[in-house]
Ligand SMILES: Nc1ncnc2c1ncn2[C@@H]1O[C@H](COP(=O)(O)OP(=O)(O)OP(=O)(O)O)[C@@H](O)[C@H]1O
């Protein structure tokens with residue numbers, strides 16, 4: 529299937545499940561096309577789990593879902609050694625992380641130790657259990673959901689872990705017309721249950737390869753780095769964007785261009801994708817936060833201040 533048809537089919541299919549949220553759908557697709565992990569962060573009931581499940585179904589690949597809870601142990605994700613009683617030997621039992629799409633639902637409800645067990649998997653596509661390293665499948669990506677950090681009984685993801693997500697996006701409330709359409713779409717059947725795979729594993733791998741080939745001119749790459757460097761010296765921030773964040777911006781901008789049917793990145797692609805790739809990688813100083821500033825505001829201000837190449 530030509531790439532533009534594939535993109536259109538995915539967009540339509542996903543927007544049929546999650547009503548009135550084409551931007552959220554696009555951002556999630558960009559994260560996946562750029563071979564990254566996607567974090568959906570928003571208040572309860574706006575469709576985070578629904579979008580995550582729809583994405584997992586839309587790519588005809590294997591997926592597993594882990595509901596994160598305070599008593600979840602690292603081994604519940606990675607797997608571990610189990611005794612074969614007849615033989616008296618231990619063998620490695622593969623946990624749910626051995627899949628193509630891992631849906632990590634409500635990731636901030638698990639203990640930091642369990643969250644950390646996902647780190648190696650997300651960064652290196654492998655897990656080490658009892659000194660032995662096991663490679664994960666390809667493609668492998670995590671779609672995680674979480675409620676905003678200030679909820680009781682949760683463990684907000686530390687910055688180092690947030691940095692592992694290529695994009696973070698929120699969904700927000702639908703417009704009245706879309707919410708009305710949602711009510712009637714659900715009256716007789718369930719759009720999520722009816723969703724079929726819209727893309728095969730081979731097609732997904734092909735798209736991910738094509739995205740890596742999208743051209744980034746040196747002048748546009750320098751523009752990305754100017755944005756990143758501005759975040760590192762911004763007086764409102766105690767933590768700027770890391771080199772991993774620069775890479776994320778580069779890859780996500782390639783995917784943004786790909787979604788628009790182009791094979792080269794423009795400064796507008798960089799601007800469009802910057803909030804979703806950078807906001808979760810910066811930390812506001814207390815003074816800035818108490819002064820009512822937000823990560824989105826700071827990134828918008830930086831984008832407004834850095835000179836755009838022509
Ligand atoms: N924009 C939308 N379009 C279609 N359905 C929606 C939309 N927003 C919410 N829903 C529906 O509302 C219900 C709740 O959604 P879901 O469980 O995905 O929310 P959530 O964000 O994961 O909530 P929680 O944080 O409580 O887990 C689902 O039945 C979902 O289909």
Ligand SMILES: [Mg+2]
Pocket residue numbers: 576577578633673
């Ligand atoms: Mg949910």
